[in-house]
């Protein structure tokens with residue numbers, strides 16, 4: 260299972276990215292402010308660095324953790340005799356809720372916001388924004404996920420499906436494209452759509468601190484962080500950042516350690 264998983268996951272990731280980029284090219288939701296090539300270079304560059312860092316610094320990733328927990332009867336679900344399909348479903352739902360809660364905390368706790376802000380500095384968003392995360396956030400997130408997989412005794416197939424869904428949905432909901440109106444609200448009833456996540460990238464804090472979900476829109480509705488704003492009124496990015504800085508890889512990497520006014524007041 261683990262030997263083919265990286266190939267399957269990478270193939271689905273590349274195919275999803277290509278399809279969403281074609282969609283953006285044919286029907287962009289907004290005109291980009293920055294140069295597309297510069298943005299792609301920095302976002303894809305960050306994604307590549309993060310992938311290498313994870314492989315080098317984290318000895319065991321989420322799927323291997325689930326298999327190890329299963330073999331050693333560690334964690335809640337491994338102590339029960341639930342049908343396998345139900346364990347897979349619980350794993351997917353629990354991990355999606357975890358990612359929702361983690362994202363909300365990344366916004367609420369000032370030290371974590373410094374790390375997560377790299378994702379919000381871009382005045383544009385598109386499919387490549389799904390890779391725009393500071394390496395510290397990627398490592399922290401994997402540490403939290405591994406701990407949760409152990410504690411839950413997560414089903415290995417559930418973890419595999421979740422990882423594929425999460426990366427595909429991150430590409431989809433960062434798309435610079437919109438689902439046509441009558442259908443958008445039906446899809447949004449279940450999944451996080453591009454219009455829903457775009458609101459989360461607003462320059463206004465009141466809008467930015469909403470729509471934390473990545474896969475299901477359910478969690479934002481349950482925990483009252485859901486909002487539906489008219490797309491025309493949205494301006495994206497983080498106000499004190501100079502647009503030219505946001506396409507500099509070194510600036511993004513330094514961001515959590517900058518002591519300028521950027522993070523003094525949110």
Ligand SMILES: [Zn+2]
Pocket residue numbers: 362366375378379459
């Ligand atoms: Zn965020």
Ligand SMILES: [Zn+2]
Pocket residue numbers: 378388433456459460
């Ligand atoms: Zn985002």
